[in-house]
Amino acid sequence: MKAIQSRSAALLMAALLLGGCATGGGSSGTTSSPAPASASGAAGATTSAATITIKDFGYSASITVAPGTAVTVTNMDSAAHTVTADQGQAFDARVAGSGGTATFTAPSTPGTYPFHCTYHPNMHGTLTVK
Template sequence: MAALLLGGCGSGTGSPAASPGPGTATTGAVTPGAPVITIKDFEYGAPLTVAPGTIVTVTNMDSAGHTVTADQGQAFDVDVRGSGGTATFTAPSAPGSYPYFCTYHPNMRGTLIVK
């Protein structure tokens, strides 16, 4: 039963990703010195505070895939494969509090603070 449930949790073959731009994801190595959202045990951790336009790295330590998807509009949306997968996105340019969630696991919630 667990294998059946986990099968729908990760990202699979889907549509190709859109071209990277402000607030969109790119996949690659962790940027040295960049602020990091670490996903572990189906949690994002404490809210992260960054300056506008900062490159934020997301690292997924879980075996399941996760996203970091802004609640409001299209401020950012990152799909990160499991088992050490990473992605980056550009923090919004407007200061404020940006709640986010995982589209695969909607009970996972976090907050990015831009100031």
């Protein structure tokens, strides 16, 4: 039974190692742009809780939330990401990689808030508050 434990420990180590070196971006234009996911499934998601999922260096479909909504961000990539408002300091959440989560509070002023990742400036999304 000890064999199973050490095996999963080895797997964990491997995952950590992989996560460690996945951040080394460089300037290689890896523009494997996945087709923009149409915002199906996200219809009428104006609830009091909202989520953004980051995967393959992209945000899930743009979301619309009520003012002051707690927005939970889940990061499925191995690299860390952020959800940072393009303008002002409306919000700025850092999300650790490999399933890390973070929560930020949506602005209380209705409007459209484009955001980006400070680590990967080609990552963009939009948060709409209304």
